[in-house]
Amino acid sequence: MRRALFLVLLLAAQPAFADQLVSGVSQELIQITSNYTGSDIVVFGAVEGEPGRDMSLPKDVVVVVRGPETDITVRRRDRVAGIWINHDAAKLSGMPAYYFLASTRPLKEIAPPEALTHYNIGLQSLQPDSVHSHHDYEPFRQAALRHLTKDRLYTEVPGGVEFLSATLFRAHVPVPAGVARGQYKVEVYLFRDGDVESAQSTPLFIDQTGLERRLYNFAHNQPFGYGLAAVAMAVIMGWISSLLFRRST
Numbered sequence: 001m002r003r004a005l006f007l008v009l010l011l012a013a014q015p016a017f018a019d020q021l022v023s024g025v026s027q028e029l030i031q032i033t034s035n036y037t038g039s040d041i042v043v044f045g046a047v048e049g050e051p052g053r054d055m056s057l058p059k060d061v062v063v064v065v066r067g068p069e070t071d072i073t074v075r076r077r078d079r080v081a082g083i084w085i086n087h088d089a090a091k092l093s094g095m096p097a098y099y100f101l102a103s104t105r106p107l108k109e110i111a112p113p114e115a116l117t118h119y120n121i122g123l124q125s126l127q128p129d130s131v132h133s134h135h136d137y138e139p140f141r142q143a144a145l146r147h148l149t150k151d152r153l154y155t156e157v158p159g160g161v162e163f164l165s166a167t168l169f170r171a172h173v174p175v176p177a178g179v180a181r182g183q184y185k186v187e188v189y190l191f192r193d194g195d196v197e198s199a200q201s202t203p204l205f206i207d208q209t210g211l212e213r214r215l216y217n218f219a220h221n222q223p224f225g226y227g228l229a230a231v232a233m234a235v236i237m238g239w240i241s242s243l244l245f246r247r248s249t
Contacts, residue, residue: 019047019048019049019059019190019192019197019198020047020048020198021045021046021047021048021061021188021189021190021198021199021200022045022046022047022048022200023043023044023045023046023186023188023200023202024043024044024045024202025041025042025043025044025186025202025204026041026042026043026044027041028202028203028204028205029204029205029206029207030175030204030205030206030207031207031208031209032181032206032207032208032209033208033209036177037177038174038175038176038177039174039175040172040173040174040175041172041173041175041204042170042171042172042173043063043065043102043170043171043173043186043188044168044169044170044171045061045168045169045170045188045200046167046168046169047059047061047167047169047190047198048167049167058192059190059191059192059197060103060104060105060110060190060191060192061103061104061161061163061169061171061188061189061190061191062101062102062103062104062107062110062121062161062188062189062191063100063101063102063103063160063161063171063173063186063187063188063189064099064100064101064121064185064186064187064188064189065098065099065100065101065173065184065185065186065187065204066096066098066099066100066184066185066187067096067097067098067182067183067184067185067204068096068097068180068182068183068184069094069095069096069097069129070095070096070097070180071091071092071093071094071095072091072092072095072128072144072148073089073090073091073092074089074090074092074140074141074143074144074147075088075089076088076089076139076140076143088133088134088135089133089140090131090132090133090135090137090140090141091131091132091133092128092131092137092140092141092144093128093129093130093131093132094128094129094130095126095128095144096126097153097179097180097182098153098154098179098180098184099123099126099148099153099154099155100154100155100157100173100174101121101122101123101155101156101157101160102156102157102160102161102171102172102173103156103157103158103159103160103161104159104161104163104169105158105159106158107121107122107156107158110191110194111191111194111195112194115194115195115196119189119196121189122156123145123149123154123156124145126141126145127141128141151178152174152176153176153178153179155174160172173186175206179206180206181206181207181208182205182206182207183203183204183205184203184204184205184206185201185202185203185204186201186202186203186204187199187200187201188200188201188202
């Protein structure tokens with residue numbers, strides 16, 4: 001909600017003579033099945049310039065896919081009396097479960113750090129909404145960024161946005177099999193001279209379908225019944241296995 005409101009205010013603040021973005025995604029709904037191993041979507045668009053303006057002037061496009069918000073708990077292990085134990089922890093609330101960024105160039109060449117921080121663009125600009133920790137949370141935030149980057153849930157791809165002509169662009173966005181289900185945001189920013197000139201946001205939905213979805217709904221809507229069914233299934237499978245084992249011997 002906060003990100004959506006921010007983009008609305010940003011678009012409203014653009015001067016009338018600024019170039020405008022028109023963007024979209026190849027599919028707005030990704031359905032997860034039991035054999036889903038990952039896929040790609042394409043973010044595409046065009047830069048519509050003011051009549052008479054030279055569209056060959058330098059410009060940069062940044063594509064960000066983020067969501068849904070989640071809580072991340074980071075624990076620090078310390079050695080106490082010769083044993084490694086979880087000695088301290090920090091809970092980072094409101095962090096995106098998935099974050100992908102593609103840009104025409106490295107971010108440091110597109111805009112200064114303060115501008116990127118202002119628009120919350122880039123991994124180092126990601127900040128939790130709230131923190132539960134007794135100490136400085138920054139080392140825990142950096143550890144979370146490293147871990148999620150290693151798992152390919154947080155990614156930055158400089159040069160990942162390709163201009164097909166003076167106005168048309170596209171970017172390929174990977175959707176790993178392990179992404180969280182829920183609503184995502186596809187944000188596209190147009191930068192000129194180190195600042196955002198235009199921006200657009202499009203929703204993206206990732207959800208389960210078929211048997212997986214029915215089991216998910218059953219487990220969350222009727223947890224007691226789901227637990228009984230799981231126990232009954234385990235008993236039945238154990239009984240069948242014992243019968244088969246007896247016959248084989």
